[in-house]
Amino acid sequence: MITDQHQRVHDYLRLSLTDSCNFRCTYCMPEENISCMPNAHLMQPDEIEQIARTFVKLGVKKIRLTGGEPLVRKEAPQIIGQLGKLPVELSITTNGVLVDRFLPVFKKAGIRSLNLSIDTLQRDKFKKITRRDRLEKVWENILLLVEEGIHVKLNVVLMKGVNDEEVMDFIQLTRELPLYVRFIEFMPFDGNRWENENVITARQVLDRVEQEVSFIKLKDEKHATAKKFKLLDAVGTFAFITTMSEPFCGDCNRMRLTADGKMKNCLFSRDEADILGTLRRGEDIVPVIKMCMWNKHAKMGGQFSETYEKTDGASIDNRSMIKIGG
Ligand code: SAM
Ligand code: SF4
Secondary structure, eight states, X not given: OOBOTTOOBOOEEEEEOOSOOSOOOTTTSOXXXXXXXXXXXXXXXXXXXXXXXXXXXXXXXEEEEESSOGGGSTTHHHHHHHHHTSSSEEEEEEOSTTHHHHHHHHHHHTOOEEEEEOOOSSHHHHHHHHSSOOHHHHHHHHHHHHHTTOEEEEEEEEBTTTTGGGHHHHHHHHHHSOEEEEEEEOOXXXXXXXXXXXXXXXXXXXXXHHHHOOEEEOOOOXXXXXXXXXXXXXXXXXXXXXXXTSOOGGGOOEEEEOTTSEEESSTTXXXXXXXXXXXXXXXXXXXXXXXXXHTOOSSGGXXXXXXXXXXXXXXXXXXXXXXXXX
């Protein structure tokens, strides 16, 4: 069992496969000086399997592959295949542009649920946010996944003045399609020019939505980061991930491994533990994992002010999101 000094049990690992990506989302990565880690610095497929097996022995029940874009890693099919054999729920967070090519790999690995990021339903805005003109392909792939019976959660990062006017359009999608939309509050990371006034909170959005449609609150699952709602006549749901306005640290069960094998006990942790280096030296990684998690701060990596309005994004010492693995 992996616990911390605040009595939280950690059984969910988010594992990054790469820090490179076929998109260039403005909120995720710096505009300049983008360099990717050389392949030799990344955890290799057999190392990933060995590390993942250790986490499973320590009680991990769920592994999510992320990045960067996990599906651009050339060994992604092999890694997904290897992890698919472990006794865990395996899932992926992806920008969706390559998922059609991966369907057979997902099926073979037993992946039945995906998180797919899409921040706008408008082509020009999509191009501005991701710096790529791929909305049509991403939407096609969303429909393909639905047709294949895969549970699709749509991740939408809400930024005031950028895409917050589209909230109702996303919610309307859930009427007819089994899509599970999750609005994520905009978070500060290295190089993403976060300002607290760009955050639009769940409460602010819900106040607007309440003026337009009738919906109900659903029961949230244990350890859920998202607060779930549903239109009365909808097949899908919508939810809010309130990291900035109402952090859910008290119930956190997550651990993160960057693509270069550094462990972060929190998305916002300053400190990292070198799991890959320890493994490559032939040493036992278990004490390193346990010590890293034991030292987890009670809240937000110990780096935030009491409220997001008082937080200075520039003072937070962390990697960019693309180099952490969201
Ligand atoms: N490339 C994949 C994707 O876009 O889904 C996986 C990696 S991405 C870093 C993981 C998730 O982090 C995405 O849903 C993305 O929208 C979210 N994300 C990135 N930067 C963020 C930020 N500044 N605030 C909130 N969410 C962010
Ligand atoms: Fe790439 Fe995902 Fe970051 Fe966008 S959010 S740049 S798709 S890693």
